[in-house]
Amino acid sequence: MTEVIERFLRYVKVDTQSLPDMETVPSTEKQKDLGKILAAELKEIGLMDVKMDEHGYVYGTLAATEGKEALPVLGLIAHMDTSSAVSGKDVKPRIVENYQGGDIVLNAEKDIVLSVSDFPEIENYIGQSIIVTDGTTLLGADDKAGIAEIMALCSWLVESKTPHGTIKIAFTPDEEVGKGPEFFDVADFGADFAYTVDGGEIGELEYENFNGATFKLKVNGVSTHTGTAKNKMKNASVLAMEFHRMLPAWETPEHTEGYEGFYHLDHFSGDVEEANLTYLIRDHDRAIFEARKSRVAAIVDYLNGLYGEGTFEYSLKDAYFNMKEQILPHMHLIDNAKAAMAEAGITPIVTPIRGGTDGARLSFMGLPCPNLCTGGHNYHGRFEYIPVESMEKILEMLKALVKIYA
Numbered sequence: 001m002t003e004v005i006e007r008f009l010r011y012v013k014v015d016t017q018s019l020p021d022m023e024t025v026p027s028t029e030k031q032k033d034l035g036k037i038l039a040a041e042l043k044e045i046g047l048m049d050v051k052m053d054e055h056g057y058v059y060g061t062l063a064a065t066e067g068k069e070a071l072p073v074l075g076l077i078a079h080m081d082t083s084s085a086v087s088g089k090d091v092k093p094r095i096v097e098n099y100q101g102g103d104i105v106l107n108a109e110k111d112i113v114l115s116v117s118d119f120p121e122i123e124n125y126i127g128q129s130i131i132v133t134d135g136t137t138l139l140g141a142d143d144k145a146g147i148a149e150i151m152a153l154c155s156w157l158v159e160s161k162t163p164h165g166t167i168k169i170a171f172t173p174d175e176e177v178g179k180g181p182e183f184f185d186v187a188d189f190g191a192d193f194a195y196t197v198d199g200g201e202i203g204e205l206e207y208e209n210f211n212g213a214t215f216k217l218k219v220n221g222v223s224t225h226t227g228t229a230k231n232k233m234k235n236a237s238v239l240a241m242e243f244h245r246m247l248p249a250w251e252t253p254e255h256t257e258g259y260e261g262f263y264h265l266d267h268f269s270g271d272v273e274e275a276n277l278t279y280l281i282r283d284h285d286r287a288i289f290e291a292r293k294s295r296v297a298a299i300v301d302y303l304n305g306l307y308g309e310g311t312f313e314y315s316l317k318d319a320y321f322n323m324k325e326q327i328l329p330h331m332h333l334i335d336n337a338k339a340a341m342a343e344a345g346i347t348p349i350v351t352p353i354r355g356g357t358d359g360a361r362l363s364f365m366g367l368p369c370p371n372l373c374t375g376g377h378n379y380h381g382r383f384e385y386i387p388v389e390s391m392e393k394i395l396e397m398l399k400a401l402v403k404i405y406a
Helices: 003-011 031-045 120-125 141-160 236-245 286-307 324-330 332-343 358-364 388-405
Strands: 048-052 058-062 074-079 094-096 104-107 112-114 130-132 167-172 193-197 204-206 211-220 262-270 274-283 312-320
Touching (some): 003 388, 031 048, 031 058, 031 167, 104 130, 141 167, 193 388, 211 236, 211 286, 236 274, 236 286, 324 358
Parallel strands (some): 074 167
Antiparallel strands (some): 048 058, 058 167, 262 274
16 A cells, blocks of 8 residues: 555544634644644654644645755645534545446445446546545545645655755645634745645646635514414515525526536525525626625615615625636746646646635735645545545656656
């Protein structure tokens, strides 16, 4: 078993699930369990200035080899937490050797099957070895695959004595809840530019992402006995549905793809007296994104005009912006990533991210930071998997990338 796979299988067994709507960073202390392991291993490999801070961020420096000290400083970043969508506790990874096509039974007892009909792309990996779970948890390739690939790279660079400039490493908490860069110290990190290793299938190269905002709506109703409710009752849940019906019905995640934006009702709770809704607003185009935000505000104003001021209250908060405008002045990052992929025999798949990424926020914090693939599929679910050969190829890509910058 190669080092990158051995590391990955160890890391996924550490529960690092983050939780939304928490005030603290990290949102769960257990993320620091993996942070401590990674900090210790970075020191063992030979990195300098290794530390884990109070918020769980792990940093380390791989010093430049002799004569390479003046080169631009490269950063590599991955996140430690896993999604709260499916449990990440007691992950039981296994390797399906020499996959020959067809469905993979993850758990016969619970009748959990990774089926070709649902996930046909798995047959792109016939003849390869595929890491899966027992179907009761997610796998955690998002983003422990990225961590394992970066760690294996550091180990190889030290052992092989391959010439390289200064390389900065960071592992962050809470990416899955949108707080990965919250306390990231860009100045202390000291990189001129960086890559997050946090993408999906092999070949993915991303430098565009959604502009994202969170819209929270509270509807204030009036409850009274149903027998005498005429002209008195205001049913908050019904009014909430009226708001929802005024949004474009086809501009939702399940009806869009590529560069198409959407409104996503992520949470709803309510009764007669009060209803609360949370929407995710997304679009790649900044002007359309701003128009989407204006639309929800205008609907609130209109409905308050119908039902009385204060019936609808809202808050609207930007989460991140499209990193493209920050990457365009640094397109050598993309050109070099493509060259590294070619060196490793990987075909680049340049695609927009239909979501956010730590790299987007970091790019707007002064650290240009596109996103590289890790090799995984079906993130955030029990059908997550990653081919062994993909991880090994991505390690070769990272080696080539370091050589390009040297």
